[in-house]
Amino acid sequence: MVEQLFPNVNWDKMWQAAYETIYMTAVSTVITFILGLAIGILLFLTSPYQLWANKIVHFITGSIVNIFRSIPFIVLIILLVPFTLFLVGTIRGTNAALPALIVGAAPFYARMVLIALREIDKGVIEAARSMGAKTSTIIFKVLIPEALPALISGITVTAVALVGYTAMAGIIGAGGLGQLAYIDGFQRSRSDVTQMATILIVIIVFVFQWIGDMMTKKVDKR
Template structure:
């Protein structure tokens, strides 16, 4: 009973620390989402194009790309962070803090979004593609002017899901020193027996997730109506 009372006492919650942790979580999520969007679009287009192409080179390209995407999607995020420690140290100069978590966040989420991109592109009406081909459009023009615009609502929904997944990943990264709300909830709330801190950090994470979902849905609906 005392623990429940302590959880809702909020006596250990420091607003400046909470704000700093929130900014760290938003920074990790925002930057990783941006890079995941770019890399995911590239990988998704490669998967889509190589899967439907009938050339001899397309099958090896699809096989290798698909293998890499599936490989990094299958590795649990906490293990991926550990595996990437040498790479992260070499690239970022540290494995701690916001920037120390960035390579794992991007590498872990880009393949996930790439599959969503591939699915979105496959759902584009084939008649629209055939019409563009009959008008003499080359593959790059079809991708840029037909596939991506037609699939845009699904691409936005996909990056929304990816961003929400990244919020959870930042919380996991926080447990091993990446900072953010996950670190606040574990390092301060759990290890120091301050459940009110853990509760507040959890509430802020939920608010971030809800805001991302609402924004993503709103943008996707607006684009879909155009």
């Protein structure tokens, strides 16, 4: 039945492409979480009346975040070609897509981290400061635990966006379901290949969203 509905689908290639999409999304999501969290915390701590209040650092960091957030992803891939070549040695394949995926997603997530941290009750932070808690203690014992549900929810949204980014990266040779849908599906007029790739992308998005929602509910103590 499946073979009749999708006669042109090479299932070995389809499963390999699905694995590549999951690999690119998972790796870039993990690194984006770490990098975006660090940038978001820096933005928060250097904002007015915070521990590291510094207008210059806050302005420069915020400006860099805004610049990279405003660049369309497909343009960002092209701009990062020299950096990708230096880092990976090639501009094709799943690993070559990672720098652009991370640089594209980390600023977006950093802003979500900043929003989450601003929602924390100021009294909790002030209480920790009044007890002489070190900055590292405030970060790891107050800020991150208090904002954890929002942080997980934010990285879930980012992971879903990254699935879409991998599809765009596939068009220029990064691999994954996006490349398969474009080259084997669209360019060869095999609509069933494009449809199957789309179905798998939707399933991957649903899985990432489900995992994120479950983790958010687990850590949310409200």
